[in-house]
Amino acid sequence: MSELTVRVTDRRDEAEGVFALELAAAGPGALPRWTPGAHIDVHAESVGQRQYSLCGDPVDERRWRIAILREPAGRGGSEHLYRTAHPGTELRVSLPRNNFALVPSAEYLFVAGGIGITPILPMLAAAERAGARFSLYYGARTRAHLAFTGELARYERVTLVPQDEAGLLPIAALLAETTATVYCCGPAPLLDAVESEGARRGLSVHTERFTPRRVDNGVDRAFQVRLARSGQVLSVAADRSIVDVLEGAGVAIVTSCREGTCGSCETTFLEGEVQHRDSVLSAEERARGRTLMPCVSRALSDVLVLEL
Known part of the structure; x- marks a missing residue:
């Protein structure tokens, strides 16, 4: 089973433009377990699928919670x-x-912007249960745009940073003063700043993106994909993705976002040089050279061998 049907049991506004949905199984039985940092894809009928972080209690098998930023000028899902x-x-x-799992650490620095607080919420509770030291810096345009502030009030080391009152989150200063494991979710400019400053200081930084990373991909070129199990060789034109070619050849592969953000199509490759274009794999995972996201990744070599 890769999908299930859930029923909305409660809905409430959590901040300006943010509403939360409480979900329960539509039939008998418990909901699947999850861990902090996990997300689900929600089908929005003809609009397509959208990804939302689970932000409730991972131990509660009766209820899930997601929070959605309403974007009237967005792609239509919200x-x-x-x-x-x-x-x-x-x-x-x-x-x-879960592409954003909480790794064990003695100390965490959590940084969130806007709706990016959602995957961080269960991480705070997990860090507290584990006895780890942690602090959170949470920014948004105004105080009214800060979500779940009532729940955050129970933690001591939480700093709220409304931009209209205090300016942008001081990323350079925050990362200059810590050796903690850093987790960040929010708008792309915030993630870019945390990743850049974290790399400069040699920190362990974990980020999650729900919009594709902006990269200069250069000029696309054609290449071939060989499927290790069947030996089948498929040609990938410059204007087609690996996923499109696999599906066209009748090869079953799970996909969702098709833009390199969800991780559902992650596939092992055995040979070849990959141009990673996803927003899921860390620098270390890319360096190990074991998997790729065929919805967006391409080959720098003439042939890629996939474990399919």
Whole structure:
């Protein structure tokens, strides 16, 4: 089972433009377990699938919670759910998937911007249970745009940074003063700043993106993909993705976002040189050279051998 149907049991506003949905299994039985940092894909009918972090209690098998930033000028997913997702509504969702898992550490620095607080919420509780030291810096445009502040009030080392009152999150200063493991989620400029400053200081930095990383990909070129199990060789034109070619050849592969952010299509490769274009794999994972995201990644070599 890769998908299930859930029912909205509660809906509430959590901040300016942010609404939370509480979800329960539509049928008998418990919901699948998940770990802090996990997200699910939610089907928004003709609009497509959208990814939302689980931000409730991982131990609670009766309820999930997601929070959605309403973006009237966005791609349509949040606006569709804003209009249609009310108590009693049934939604088709994926099983939880975690590309942002909380690694063991004695100390954490959490940095969140706007709706990026959602995967961080269960991490705070997990860090507290583990007895780790942690602090959170959470920024948004105004105080009204800061979500879940009532829940955050129970933690001592939480600093709220409304931009209209205090300016942008002081990333350079925060990372200059810590040796902690850093977790960050939020808008792309915030993630870029944390990744850049963290790399400069040699810190362990973990980020999650729900929009593709901006990179200069150069000029696309054609290459071939060989499937190790069958020996089949497929040609990937410069204007087609590996996923498109695999699906066209009848090769079953799980996909969701098709833009390198969700990790659902992660595939092992055995030979070849990969141009990674995803926003999921860390620098260390790319250096190990074991997997790629065929929805966006391409080959720098003439042939890629996939474990398919």
